Structure formats: C-alpha cells, structure tokens
Amino acid sequence: EPEVTQTPSHQVTQMGQEVILRCVPISNHLYFYWYRQILGQKVEFLVSFYNNEISEKSEIFDDQFSVERPDGSNFTLKIRSTKLEDSAMYFCASSPQGPSSLGYTFGSGTRLTVV
C-alpha cells in the first residue's frame, strides 16, 4: 500500500536555528498538507499546497514557516528561526484530488524538539 514518508522521525534543534522537515507524498497525489500536534493536544492544520503554491494556511503558519516542492517528489516544511513553542509532532499528508477527494494519507510524523 502506498505510503507518505517523512524524515527524520525525530529532530532536535536549538532555538533560533532553521529546520527543514521532509516528506515524500504518494506519487500520484496532487495535494499536500502539513499538520502539527503539540504534545497532548489536538492535531492542527498548518498549510495546504497545490500546483506549486499554497492554497490555504492557518494562523499558525506565519512568516517563519514556508513550504516547497523542490523536485517533484519531496515536499518540505521549513521553519526559519525555531522557537520553543514549535516543539511538536509534524505530520505531512497527501491527497489525490483535493477538495473533491475524500482520501487523505498521513505520514508517520517528525517529532521536532526545540531546546
């Protein structure tokens, strides 16, 4: 069964450092997403991406965040200057058709710890 792959599984970074979280969506999917889950809290939407541009973003997704699909297979989330409160589990997801599709596959997540 096709999977969404996320690397690394766990990353520790110092406050103020830049971090890039990587995702390989399912190959024939066209819509990509990032969600995050702060420890013990609910899963929150960050951003959706289609046709090489952001289609929607939440209030959480401020100027410190950016997304990119650099080579047609990877989908990355960059946090420019990490803060302690960015510590969370970050999930990538992909979908074949976006709003008209009801399928949504999540990766296993990257646990980001900012110290």
Add this chain to the structure above:
Amino acid sequence: AQSVAQPEDQVNVAEGNPLTVKCTYSVSGNPYLFWYVQYPNRGLQFLLKYITGDNLVKGSYGFEAEFNKSQTSFHLKKPSALVSDSALYFCAVRDIETDKLIFGTGTRLQVFP
C-alpha cells in the same frame, strides 16, 4: 464553522467487552466524517469514513462507526475490545470548502486485560 467534539479524554474498557468512543459534530451541509488512530510514537492511521449511504460504516481492525444525523454524532464502536486497541483516537470532519481536516481533541482508549 465546522467542528467536532470528543467529550471523553479517556475511555477504559476490559478486553473482550464492547467499546464506544464518542464524537459529535457541527457542520453546515453534509458532513464528511473520519476516525483516525494514533499508536504511541506513530503517525495517524485512517480507520474509517462516512460520506454518504449506510449509517453504519465498517473500517479497519474490526472498528465501525454509526452516523446519526438527528443526534449529530459519529461514535466509534467495536464489539470486542483488544488490548492492542489501546491508542489515541481522533474524530475529524473534512471542511470541503477549505480542504482541511478539523480534528477533535482525541480520546485515549485503554483496554485492560
């Protein structure tokens, strides 16, 4: 705004007993409802979804959910719980206009041997 609520932070059940994890929703229009499970240190795994059709939806690992429009509920059920079902369960609704999933706060299911 669309939302889901999971009123129980934790549900405890003995192995072999039936289990129910509750979810209620608030949407405008037809709801697209989902259940996901998260095992410790793992990602979100899809269990089942309701789009239209039969109110009783069957999913992975023997789980099912019943869509009840009058009560605006979508409770997750399993006839006989296993210790291995112990995990964090999330109900979610798909916001079709904005193309995102809105999750509930999660319910921790603990199945005791």
